[in-house]
Amino acid sequence: MAERRRLLDLGYRMLGSVQDAEDVVQETYARWYALSEAEQEAIVTPLAWLTRVASRICLDQLASARVRRERYTGEWLPEPVRGGGATWTSAGGTGGGSGESGGDPAERITLDESVSMGMLVVLDSVTPAERVAFVLHDVFGVPFAEIAETVGRSPAACRQLASSARRRLAERRPVGGTTTEHRRVVSAFLDACGTGDLDALVALLDPAVEARSDGGGRVRSALRPVVGRDKVARFLLGLLRKEPELEIVEDDVNGSPGVIVRIAGATVAVVGVEVEMDVGVRGGLISKLWLVVNPDKLHAWTGTEQS
Template sequence: MVPPDRRQATPSLRPIFDGRGAVTPDDRVTLVNIAFRMLGSANDAEDVVQEAYARWYGLSDEARREIRSPTAWLVRVTCRICLDQLNSARVRRERYVGDWLPDPLPDEARWTSAGKSRPGDPAEQVSLDDSVSMGVLVMLESVTAAERVAFVLHDVFDLPYTEIAEIVGRSPAACRQLAASARRHLRSDRRCAVTAHQHRDVVSAFRVACEHGDLDGLISLLDPQVTVRADGGGKARVALRPILGAQKTARYFLGLLRNKFAQELTEENVNGCPGLVSHVNGEVNGIVAFAVHGGRITQIWVIVNPDKLHAWREPGP
């Protein structure tokens, strides 16, 4: 989770549904932000937004003129496509090699530094706030598709339940219950939250202990029930099952560093929270995100699937 002092406000969708207007370039940014929070994948979000625009331009001129708010229409269509994607995602991910984790997002500073930006990459359009922290996105994977849509639209984008009901195909009262159910799942992970400064201190100490091979130091930073999940997508070698416990976790990370002598760890924000970026021979080969509660690391997510690292790498020639 992003600590309380790191949270930022996400623009409300209410004005979009209350007013008129034409399709604008800013609409794509809004739609990508919605779709990413729904799906946890920048590429999938872009595909959904492209499909929504294709449906818009597939309408006749007369049909488009009759739509009071084109942006609201695009939001509804984007959300419905996301809902369909979410309902089929669990089936697709059963064929995924190992754990599937949401995309890691770089901080804005990486986009604006020279040579780092990839023009048109949808990840660049995702605003970083509490709702895209790795902890929230992972927790949202555990709720139903309808719960996720209701929670994201209401709690993140401030959309009224009457509008959500039209998207989800349920009553406003049912949508209220869906969002409340998702909220209960997330609330349990907010207990004992630490500040951004405390989170960064723990991550920094973790990096130093890894680099010095300090097994005892690593163990002291880990919750006894810490869990590590790794996403290699079948394209990079990782543990295919979660690693449980402080001893196994500490030995796992020390083993990773021993196997790659040219590996360098740098501290960078991942999805708006302090994390680590692994470099081998100057190229990013992995991202590590953390959940910190009560001063200790409780969850670690390792993403080494190269398909999920495009936003972190220098563009090609």
């Protein structure tokens, strides 16, 4: 179980897709069981072998994903995963945490900073080799000598690949506050959206805030980023006014407070929220919103809803 969960964690951080990560795990084990008993016994550290094979599969997937995404309709965003935070509805009141769905713990993604929506979005902008080297070394602690066998480069080159990805992340990583501050901002965001208070909503947004939507061509969504606090605020309130049965609730998205949008009880959108601390006295401001509305990426929520 520990091996399978490690491989699932690895695949998700590499590819930003739970389904693709599950496919990588299945293919990795298929290759293991294709070995003879003697070949299996000759492998001194099976977990290291499984990690190397899974990483090579991910490297191939990342290369092909770049070609597929050139044909993707609109923005491509990572598939969100569910956390276990308390739920707060726009109607008021705090309920018990929705938590993760039941089932085998080996099927769940381990949540930490390395699966934040912000980090996954930035990782999607680096080269496949940079992403593999960074994830293996900085997240999973794999030595560069072993990474070299995976990416087919020298250990020194792999060190440079990881360093390059690390710089990109550092350049785009916001100055984040505490989880308590993040949750306070998200709760205030729900209040403003629920009441339609434009001024209150604008006050919670960074002047350069960006809202990106991923409908994947399956549902209507903004094809380009919406930038600027006034435009983003009007964009959000305009969406809310179109659906009278819409409900917005707070839930943990990729380990951080986020927002879930439901219509008639069914989840139609998952919103990742990035909060950056303001250098002034107002505390945190929302700097990024990632609206995932592609139904193919909402299974962590829709798969557990009651009909």
